[in-house]
Amino acid sequence: MELANVVPWGRSFAEYQAMFGLPEDDLKKRILGCGDGPASFNAEGTKRGSQITSCDPVYQFETKEIRRRIDEVYPDIMTKMKQGADNYIWDSLGSVEELGKVRMKAMSEFLSDFDTGRHQGRYVPASLPSLPFPDSGFDLALCSHYLFLYSDHVDEVAHLESMRELCRVASEVRVFPVVSLDGTASKHLDSVVTALSAGGIEVSLQAVSYRFQKGATEMFVAKSV
Ligand SMILES: C[S@@+](CC[C@H](N)C(=O)[O-])C[C@H]1O[C@@H](n2cnc3c(N)ncnc32)[C@H](O)[C@@H]1O
Structure with a gap:
C-alpha cells in the first residue's frame, strides 16, 4: 500500500454504535474493527x-504521515461531497461543512491515540x-x-475470502453497509450469502438506525453456529 x-x-464511536446497533452488552465483547x-x-x-483491536493496512504508517495525508486529501473530499451531496441524507449531520468537522474530530481522536494504541497492540497493520x-480470537468483528461498499474495486473472490477470514477470527461478523458506492445492493452480496450459508454460517440482514448514504439502511450479520 502506498x-x-x-x-x-474516519467515523466516530457514536456512528459505529448506530451502524452496528451496539448495545452495552456488545461493547463488553472482544471486538475486532477490521x-x-x-x-x-x-x-x-x-x-x-471496551476491549477493541483495530486492523488496517494504513497502520503501517507513522502518525505524522497519516496526519499529513489527512490534511492533504481533506479539501478534495469536501469538494467531492458537495458535488455528490444528493446521494446522502443530511438530517443529522446538517451540511457538508458539519460533516467535515465531525470527521476531522474523529480522525484527531484517532491520531492522538494511535502511538499509545499501537504499543498496546490495539492497532494492528x-x-x-x-x-x-x-481462530475465534474475537466475539465480534465489525467492518x-x-x-x-467497494464492490467495484474489491472483487467477488476477495469478498468471499475476506468474509470467511472474518468468520474464522470472530464468532459473529457485522458489515455495514451492504450497498455499493452507487447506493444499490452490492453485486457480491448474493454469492457471499450463498457461500457462507453453505459453510454452516447463519447469515441475515438487519435494519440499523444509522442514516447517511441513501440506500444504506441494513447491516450484514454472519454468525458461526
Ligand atoms: C472508507 S475507509 C473506512 C474507515 C472506517 N472503517 C470508518 O468507517 O470510518 C476504508 C478503510 O478500509 C481500509 N482497507 C483497505 N484495504 C483493506 C484490506 N484489504 N483489509 C482491511 N482494510 C482495508 C482502508 O485503509 C480504510 O481505512
Missing part, C-alpha cells in the same frame, strides 16, 4: 472500557483476506465502509 493512494476518512483506518471507534471505545489473529 500512502499516496490512501484517502483517510478496516477501521482513522476512525475513533477504538480510541473512544477504549476510554469507555493487516489486510484482508489474511489476518494475523487466531465499516470497506467490504460491499
